[in-house]
Amino acid sequence: xxxxxxxxxxxxxxxxxxxxxxxxxxxxxxxxxxxxxxxxxxxxxxxxxxxxxxxxxxxxxxxxxxxxxxxxxxxxxxxxxxxxxxxxxxxxxxxxxxxxxxxxxxxxxxxxxxxxxxxxxxxxxxxxxxxxxxxxxxxxxxxxxxxxxxxxxxxxxxxxxxxxxxxxxxxxxxxxxxxxxxxxxxxxxxxxxxxxxxxxxxxxxxxxxxxxxxxxxxxxxxxxxxxxxxxxxxxxxxxxxxxxxxxxxxxxxxxxxxxxxxxx
Amino acid sequence: xxxxxxxxxxxxxxxxxxxxxxxxxxxxxxxxxxxxxxxxxxxxxxxxxxxxxxxxxxxxxxxxxxxxxxxxxxxxxxxxxxxxxxxxxxxxxxxxxxxxxxxxxxxxxxxxxxxxxxxxxxxxxxxxxxxxxxxxxxxxxxxxxxxxxxxxxxxxxxxxxxxxxxxxxxxxxxxxxxxxxxxxxxxxxxxxxxxxxxxxxxxxxxxxxxxxxxxxxxxxxxxxxxxxxxxxxxxxxxxxxxxxxxxxxxxxxxxxxxxxxxxxxxxxxxxxxxxxxxxxxxxxxxxxxxxxxxxxxxxxxxxxxxxxxxxxxxxxxxxxxxxxxxxxxxxxxxxxxxxxxxxxxxxxx
Numbered sequence: 001x002x003x004x005x006x007x008x009x010x011x012x013x014x015x016x017x018x019x020x021x022x023x024x025x026x027x028x029x030x031x032x033x034x035x036x037x038x039x040x041x042x043x044x045x046x047x048x049x050x051x052x053x054x055x056x057x058x059x060x061x062x063x064x065x066x067x068x069x070x071x072x073x074x075x076x077x078x079x080x081x082x083x084x085x086x087x088x089x090x091x092x093x094x095x096x097x098x099x100x101x102x103x104x105x106x107x108x109x110x111x112x113x114x115x116x117x118x119x120x121x122x123x124x125x126x127x128x129x130x131x132x133x134x135x136x137x138x139x140x141x142x143x144x145x146x147x148x149x150x151x152x153x154x155x156x157x158x159x160x161x162x163x164x165x166x167x168x169x170x171x172x173x174x175x176x177x178x179x180x181x182x183x184x185x186x187x188x189x190x191x192x193x194x195x196x197x198x199x200x201x202x203x204x205x206x207x208x209x210x211x212x213x214x215x216x217x218x219x220x221x222x223x224x225x226x227x228x229x230x231x232x233x234x235x236x237x238x239x240x241x242x243x244x245x246x247x248x249x250x251x252x253x254x255x256x257x258x259x260x261x262x263x264x
Numbered sequence: 265x266x267x268x269x270x271x272x273x274x275x276x277x278x279x280x281x282x283x284x285x286x287x288x289x290x291x292x293x294x295x296x297x298x299x300x301x302x303x304x305x306x307x308x309x310x311x312x313x314x315x316x317x318x319x320x321x322x323x324x325x326x327x328x329x330x331x332x333x334x335x336x337x338x339x340x341x342x343x344x345x346x347x348x349x350x351x352x353x354x355x356x357x358x359x360x361x362x363x364x365x366x367x368x369x370x371x372x373x374x375x376x377x378x379x380x381x382x383x384x385x386x387x388x389x390x391x392x393x394x395x396x397x398x399x400x401x402x403x404x405x406x407x408x409x410x411x412x413x414x415x416x417x418x419x420x421x422x423x424x425x426x427x428x429x430x431x432x433x434x435x436x437x438x439x440x441x442x443x444x445x446x447x448x449x450x451x452x453x454x455x456x457x458x459x460x461x462x463x464x465x466x467x468x469x470x471x472x473x474x475x476x477x478x479x480x481x482x483x484x485x486x487x488x489x490x491x492x493x494x495x496x497x498x499x500x501x502x503x504x505x506x507x508x509x510x511x512x513x514x515x516x517x518x519x520x521x522x523x524x525x526x527x528x529x530x531x532x533x534x535x536x537x538x539x540x541x542x543x544x545x546x547x548x549x550x551x552x553x554x555x556x557x558x559x560x561x562x563x564x565x566x567x568x569x570x571x572x573x574x575x576x577x578x579x580x581x582x583x584x585x586x587x588x589x590x591x592x593x594x595x596x597x598x599x600x601x602x603x604x605x606x607x608x609x610x611x612x613x
Contacts, residue, residue, distance in 0.1 A: 065482070088484040097482075105475035108468065116472045119465050120483030126493060127465040173483075 016079025018043045018181050018211045019064070024073030026059055033059040034235045037073070041228075043180075045211045046203075048222040048243070051232035057215045058100065060232070061183045064213075065097050066090050078180065092121055094180030098170045098187055106159040110150050113158060114172050115141040121177035141176070148172040148202060164195040171202060182212040188221045200224055223247060295448060304440035310556065312443050312512055314549045315451035319505035321532040321544030322454050323498035329538040330462055331494040332474035335388065337400040339529045340407045341381045341499045342506025343521030348373035349507050350424035350516050351417060357424050360417065366430035370507065377503035378496050385495025389488055404526045412518040423517025427510050438511060447508055451545065454501045458541040461497065470494050531576065535583050537592030546591050554579065 019041040026034040034056045041047055049057050063070045066087040075083045082090055105113050118137045119125055131138045145154045148168040153161060158169065167187060174182050184203075188196050196218065203214070203225040216222035223229070223243040231239040231252055239252055246252055299307055324338045353369040355361040364372075388399050411418040429437035429446075437446050461467045469490050472480045477487045510516045519525075528551065536547025558572035587593035 087482055088486075091482065091484045099479075103476055103479040103482075105472045105479070107475050108471055112468055112471075116468055116480075116485075117483050119469070120480075120485050124465055125469055125485055126490070128461050128467075130460060130464045 016043075016076070017041060018045065018078060019213075020074075020076040021064070022074045022076075024060075024063060024070045024075065026056075026063055026068075027071045032235055034063065034070070037237060039230060039237070041181075041211060041213065043078070043211055044209050045228060046226045047211075047213045047228040047230060048226035049213055049215050049230045049232060050219075050222060050246070051238075054234075055232040056235035057232055058185060059235075061097060061185055061213075061215065064183060065095065088120075094178060095183075096174040096176075096179040096181070097183040098174045098185055100185045100189065102166055102170070104158045104166060104169060104173075107157065109155050109157055110161070110165075110169055111141055111145055111154040113169060114144050114176060117141075117173040117176035118144075144172040144175050147175065147205075149198060164191050167191060167195070168198075168202075171199075175206075179210055182210065184212055184214040184216075186215050186217060188216055188218045196221055219247075299441045299444055307444040308440040308512070310552055312440075312447045314545065314552045315447035316505050316508045316512060316548075317529070317532055317551065318536075318545035318548035319447075319451050319454045319508070320502050321529050321536065321548055322451075322458060322541055323500075323502035323505070324529055324533040325536075325538050325541060325544045326458050326498045326501065327494055328533065329540075329543075330467060330470045330474060331491060333389070333491060333494070334393075334397050334530070335400040335495070335498075336397055336526045336530060337381075337384055337388075337403045337407075338498065338502045339526040340404045340521050341377055341384075341502040342509060343411075343516065343525075344380055344407070345373050345377040345503035345506035346427075346510035346516040346520060347411065347418060347424075348376050349510055350427045353427070355424040356426035357419050357422075360419055361424065366432075373507060374500060374503045377506070378499050381499030381502075382492060382496045385492045385499075388495070389491035401523070401526070404521070405523060408518055408521050408523065411521060418518075421518060423515060423520075425515040427514055427516060429511040438514070443512065447512075450504050450508060454504065455541050455545070458501070462541075466490070466493065466497075531580050535580055535590050537590030539589050539592050543590055543592045550579070550591070551576070 017040050019039065021037050021039040024034060024037040025032065037060065039047075049060065051057055062068055064075060066082070066085060066089075069084060073083075074081055077090065077093055077095060080093070082093070082095075105116065108116070115131070115138060118141050122137060142151075142154070145151055148171050150165060150168055150172065153165060158166065161169065167190070171184075171187060174184070187203075188199055191199060200221055203212075206212070214222060214225060223246075226243060229239075229241060229243050229246040230237055231246060233255065238255075239246065239249060241249070298311065302311070320338055320342045323341070324335060327333045327335050327338075349369055350357075351360060352362050352364050352372060353366065354363045384400070384403050387403075388396050391399055411423070412421055414420060431437070435442050437443060462471070469480065469485055472483075472485070473487050473490050480490075481487050509520065532547035532551050533544050534547070535550060536545065537543030554572065554576050558575045562568065562571055562575070583590060583594070587597065589596070
């Protein structure tokens with residue numbers, strides 16, 4: 001597959017959608033985890049993906065990031081067909097994700113974690129020269145630590161952070177190195193009400209050209225930080241619409257919200 | 265594998281030289297003045313050997329502590345460098361030794377060692393944990409038997425003798441005092457190089473690979489390439505140690521690269537502690553003291569002198585049992601318990 005030159009890619013991004021999934025399905029043996037998924041996300045658009053456990057939300061993320069390829073279908077990222085690209089190629093094109101389970105570097109400090117994330121998409125990954133304090137990457141790592149309100153803990157080892165702080169760090173790492181599109185996998189899970197408010201602030205405060213898809217069980221968070229909602233059920237898309245429409249939809253309420261929408 | 269040292273607060277505006285604690289300065293002064301009162305035996309045999317073994321064990325500490333990879337082939341890399349110096353330089357076996365000048369021989373020996381280790385690393389990083397130990401052990405064993413059976417290049421069982429350091433600046437570098445400073449210099453250089461690289465992008469990335477290889481791959485790093493590069497860097501340290509070791513005993517033979525010395529290096533690194541580059545030197549000092557004096561102690565107690573390995577083994581068991589982080593870990597435990605209030609168990613401030 002031709003990956004195209006930088007100019008071709010940049011030209012393609014002008015008019016293209018940020019993310020396009022066409023007839024994507026994923027089978028694990030006989031189990032169909034995803035079936036016939038079609039999603040189009042415009043640049044800068046913020047979308048929530050909702051659904052009960054086992055609806056295929058995380059599988060969808062794994063297909064988009066390249067953790068594993070879809071069984072059928074195509075994925076285009078800013079106009080470019082990335083269906084068969086390895087994970088790091090997608091990262092270099094500006095796709096980021098956060099993880100549900102903690103996949104941080106526990107033996108390193110907060111700042112070092114973010115610095116590694118920034119370094120991963122730039123040159124000099126094998127450099128044996130220590131970064132200076134005014135190093136551009138170190139500066140951007142410091143800025144990101146500030147964005148997620150972790151500046152007081154920047155020299156703390158990740159293993160000494162609280163759970164909520166680890167989730168905040170996870171977001172800082174996703175924001176590293178000029179992302180164009182981010183996949184947030186349940187960023188609010190396990191957070192206290194205060195931390196959830198902070199999370200909403202961080203998400204709504206992102207630069208407007210950065211779009212994202214957020215998987216979230218907390219409806220209060222999900223509906224406040226998204227412009228579009230995709231409901232999934234049993235590996236298929238069940239409904240799409242604006243947050244208000246989804247909230248008021250009787251079918252959705254019966255299936256997912258269980259009548260009154262809750263905090264579950 | 266656990267965390268290495270904690271990073272220093274970055275806001276500190278003092279010069280780096282002012283931030284070094286007084287105890288470190290005391291250690292530097294002591295190390296520098298030891299030759300003014302120590303005997304030739306202590307300088308050459310005790311400290312010289314400690315610095316050399318510490319440097320070779322440091323290469324294992326770098327791989328294990330920062331990279332999470334335990335290699336039993338570090339002594340093999342050291343011995344390989346020693347062999348290269350003997351083969352390419354001068355020795356008593358002038359039918360094999362090429363007698364090239366030292367400024368060609370030493371860099372070339374180190375380059376060949378790094379290439380050899382990179383190839384071994386390239387094989388070994390495909391495995392994890394116990395399998396890495398097995399594959400590097402297999403390579404160590406294979407190299408040992410190869411040197412013992414190959415007479416054309418490695419001179420078989422006999423190896424090479426009269427392998428001497430060059431008389432640079434008119435100094436006999438095998439003289440006790442000169443050799444002390446020579447080994448001290450390279451041990452210190454290795455120690456500071458490891459400390460420095462650990463905070464450089466390469467070292468940070470290696471620690472990232474240790475903590476979470478999958479995430480590193482997702483961040484755009486090549487996990488395999490970083491692991492292989494760690495072997496190359498570590499081999500440079502081991503190679504320097506191996507050349508010094510060859511000069512110290514003025515000979516290199518298959519006994520240097522046998523399985524026992526390979527395991528000794530692992531014992532030294534683990535007993536000293538894999539958390540900080542000073543650990544291997546503490547372990548090496550203890551090992552050298554035991555190896556040198558345990559025989560006398562045992563004989564004085566009326567036991568067979570050949571039982572000194574039993575003492576080392578017992579020491580190893582005790583340390584691993586009480587502190588998986590080696591002597592460094594014991595030290596930290598002690599410090600933490602002194603800071604703790606004995607009644608409440610809380611930390612004092």
